Amino acid sequence: MTTRPLRIILACAPLVVCAAAAHAQAPAGRAAADDREAAPGYAVTFDAQTQSAAVQLCLAHEYPTVAFAADSGWAMRFISDVKRSFAREPGAAKVDSDASGWHAAGWRAGECLSWRADLRAIAQEHKPDVGWQMGEDFIAAPQFWLLRPDVQASAEAELSIQMPEGWSISAPWRELMPSSVTAKIKKQPSLAALSTKRYFHIPNTPPDWSAAVAFGRFTEERIALPGGTLRLAVLHGADAGERAKLREWLDHVSRAVLSAYGRLPLPEVQVLVIPVGQLGRGGRDEDRAQAVHFGQSIRGQGNALELLVDPTRPAAEFADDWTAVHELSHLMHPYLGDRGTWLAEGLATYYQNVLRARSGMLTPAQAWDRLYQGFKRGAKTPGDETLEQVASNMHRSHAYQRVYWAGAAYWLTVDRDLRRASGGKMNLETALSRFRDCCLPAYSEWKPEDFVARLDALAGSDVFASRYREFAAMKQFPDWEKIYSDLGIRDGGEHLAFAADAKDAAIREAIMAPRNDSQR
């Protein structure tokens, strides 16, 4: 799975946008649009007792009118007590509301909007991408409680949140420490531990990209790795021993991801592990019991990985599960839209096997076998539409096997082509590592054509784009048997057989060769 915008964007009223734009351009000769962009500043106080948040949003500039949107008309039910204030005085200025949100006319520079958000009601929806309650810990998607002003344009928002003692927050946002706070802590280091206020930058992603913010009595653990940090939160439902087991599993998984190009793809990743075993998903029924029920990489307001697990399952089952490596591999590419689903899922599906082999979670033979079994399953799907058409409708047609595995065949083909053409000097990781440096994190959607063109430019090749055109237009499953034959892999009955003298035997060895980050 990867991110799909799941909800319809609540479009701001066009008239309002026009009015703001006209005002923004009024002073002649100024690059007005940019400096009228409002970097919203949210000040939040979280109340654990009522499981609610008091939010104040202030804007530095004046506007003829500002529209504040919740995620949708439906989501407005979680917001109450919407009021304007100016210079700390509750003002008499009016706020109107309609089905699309709230509107304020005659907005003054420095004015604020305040409201109360019922986080408990959001959590109790018990829906993915909305909210979830587990004991005292809960998730409330921020699009449901942080109203977004239409004048924000491309500016990043800042947020401070006051947490009660003993409570934590896990968010996809970038944490920052204002210089005033850093200076105070420098003078008096003990303040750092006492501070219950946290400060964040909120990356400006499209409003309909989902995100998860968790509140609770968990301890957020920062796992510092080359290239970035995983911020791990295991929510309510796992005991100390189970948490240690999950932490160790995440260690293996991150080593696997580092075996691509030695660094995490992104500087900061929120990792939410949600124990659901005890809730009965998978239950005690051994046939349905599994360590990892579900995983997704989500991209709203930053980058995150969400894993629904049964923490009671043995460590060996976690080690054998591909989900986490698959989801972390999604961090190496930008969001590619529906047409690019096969490219995105293909990369994660290829790497869930390759990277686990390189880091020792699978043997190379096992990894080639997983790919072999997958290609066989994918090839069974009858095809009368192109791969791009099937991928665009995947969530209706459920043609997951074809899309995921034809995509994996694309990345294997490209990896093979690059290695062949360069005598082994260039490979997929070289291109993806350069892509990390130029273009990640990506806070907006990329066209799949632009992504492969950029990879070609970075690799000095044309294979990404030419193979892209070829695969996107394919009505049949790609000829994976020919690739396997060139790699010297054939079905030897019980096990795969590997020929030492095949054309691409050296490439086969190089793709799965064990490595760790000290080797690069």
Ligand SMILES: [Zn+2]
């Ligand atoms: Zn995926």
